[in-house]
Amino acid sequence: MAKIIVVTSGKGGVGKTTTSASFATGLAMRGHKTAVIDFDVGLRNLDLIMGVERRVVFDFVNVINGEATLKQALIKDKHLDKLHILAASQTRDKDALTTEGVEKVLNDLAQDFDFIVCDSPAGIERGAFLAMYFADEALVVTNPEVSSVRDSDRVLGILSSKARLAEKGETKVKEHLVLTRYNPARVAKGEMLSLEDVKEILAIPLLGVVPESSSVLTCSNSGVPVIREEGSDAGLAYQDLVARFLGDEVPHRFITEQKKGLFSKLFGAT
Amino acid sequence: MDWLKFFRAEKNNTAKTAKDRLMLAVAYQRSGQANGPSYLPRLREELLGVVRKYIQVPDEAVQFSVQREGGLEVLELNITLPDQ
Ligand SMILES: Nc1ncnc2c1ncn2[C@@H]1O[C@H](COP(=O)(O)OP(=O)(O)O)[C@@H](O)[C@H]1O
Numbered sequence: 175m176a177k178i179i180v181v182t183s184g185k186g187g188v189g190k191t192t193t194s195a196s197f198a199t200g201l202a203m204r205g206h207k208t209a210v211i212d213f214d215v216g217l218r219n220l221d222l223i224m225g226v227e228r229r230v231v232f233d234f235v236n237v238i239n240g241e242a243t244l245k246q247a248l249i250k251d252k253h254l255d256k257l258h259i260l261a262a263s264q265t266r267d268k269d270a271l272t273t274e275g276v277e278k279v280l281n282d283l284a285q286d287f288d289f290i291v292c293d294s295p296a297g298i299e300r301g302a303f304l305a306m307y308f309a310d311e312a313l314v315v316t317n318p319e320v321s322s323v324r325d326s327d328r329v330l331g332i333l334s335s336k337a338r339l340a341e342k343g344e345t346k347v348k349e350h351l352v353l354t355r356y357n358p359a360r361v362a363k364g365e366m367l368s369l370e371d372v373k374e375i376l377a378i379p380l381l382g383v384v385p386e387s388s389s390v391l392t393c394s395n396s397g398v399p400v401i402r403e404e405g406s407d408a409g410l411a412y413q414d415l416v417a418r419f420l421g422d423e424v425p426h427r428f429i430t431e432q433k434k435g436l437f438s439k440l441f442g443a444t
Numbered sequence: 445m446d447w448l449k450f451f452r453a454e455k456n457n458t459a460k461t462a463k464d465r466l467m468l469a470v471a472y473q474r475s476g477q478a479n480g481p482s483y484l485p486r487l488r489e490e491l492l493g494v495v496r497k498y499i500q501v502p503d504e505a506v507q508f509s510v511q512r513e514g515g516l517e518v519l520e521l522n523i524t525l526p527d528q
């Protein structure tokens with residue numbers, strides 16, 4: 175039986191899709207059969223970040239409507255045969271996702287996969303709600319910034335009261351904090367909320383800190399999840415995060431300011 | 445080094461301000477008022493009016509929280525009276 179993980183945040187543009195792509199890729203790199211689903215109906219993007227945009231024939235809504243089989247719609251990653259992508263529909267019909275439809279697709283996927291990663295759209299409307307409703311675990315992606323932290327808290331409230339597990343009242347959704355776009359130098363200057371501040375406010379266990387990194391943009395330019403980028407700080411942070419998720423004990427990196435060496439001072443490298 | 449700036453370091457720590465503001469915003473959210481029924485603010489105003497017919501209390505004297513307990517929504521209402 176597969177484990178369903180939602181990548182959520184409330185606020186848009188904080189790094190959910192970046193995280194979903196790297197997290198799913200990382201799980202597959204570690205040998206787990208993983209499907210990643212784009213729930214952002216109308217604003218498909220995960221396909222671009224995963225570099226499969228030209229191979230999308232059928233999408234999530236086609237499967238729900240019975241216009242295609244799951245097998246037809248799942249896109250197999252070119253590099254990792256354990257990784258599959260289900261693209262979002264570009265329809266503008268807000269009601270395209272139904273609770274029953276989503277449940278059926280997740281149940282079918284659960285037969286074959288170890289992990290199902292749901293990339294949530296922003297907001298708390300239907301798409302975002304359905305992405306989290308069936309989740310066993312949640313990666314709450316947060317930036318060290320006031321509106322993002324407040325929105326994450328809002329989403330945590332919804333997860334703990336409205337998700338299926340919460341409704342059943344047996345267990346609750348397991349929550350993980352993923353702090354992204356972190357800039358330790360600005361934290362040191364008192365310009366940015368620190369990891370400790372965010373942990374204290376949200377009060378959920380930390381899974382990983384992903385630094386603000388120029389390689390996230392360049393990787394997205396070429397459709398490569400940043401976790402595949404050798405030597406990228408953000409990529410390494412995502413590898414650590416996946417390892418921790420799978421139970422390894424990995425110390426946190428990139429949370430303190432890297433003092434510039436003489437070389438970078440002289441030559442202005444960053 | 446700008447010494448004035450140094451002595452004002454505490455003031456320039458906007459991260460601290462952000463944290464303080466967030467603590468309040470999040471407390472309000474968790475109290476359930478933010479996602480409670482939409483009539484809550486009006487109910488609060490009217491109750492405050494009624495209380496004030498009898499005793500002078502500050503605005504924050506009437507506090508709400510909405511909680512879920514075993515599938516039930518519980519509205520908890522606290523009216524703090526000034527000690528006199
Ligand atoms: N760690 C990071 N460092 C720098 N830029 C980032 C990082 N994470 C995300 N971004 C950038 O932030 C923007 C929003 O990211 P995205 O993953 O699409 O967010 P969301 O899915 O939450 O809307 C993108 O332009 C992405 O390149």
Ligand SMILES: [Mg+2]
Binds near residue numbers: 190192214219295
């Ligand atoms: Mg997104």
